[in-house]
Amino acid sequence: MTMSSHLQELRKKHQSLSERVELEQRSPATDDLQIAEMKKQKLRLKEQIERLSHA
Secondary structure: OOHHHHHHHHHHHHHHHHHHHHHHHHOOOOOHHHHHHHHHHHHHHHHHHHHHHOO
16 A cells, blocks of 8 residues: 555545534534544544654
8 A cells, every 4th residue: 555545545644534523513412522533533543644644
């Protein structure tokens, strides 16, 4: 896997998580712990994307 395709995959995962977080936050039966975990995953992905983009 090339670096650009790896970055593209990470960005897709980040976008997917963003959409899931939004949906969960709008849902009446939200699980705050699940949302917090998804946000942490999003942040880790974002940090990894930033690191790889500047490598």
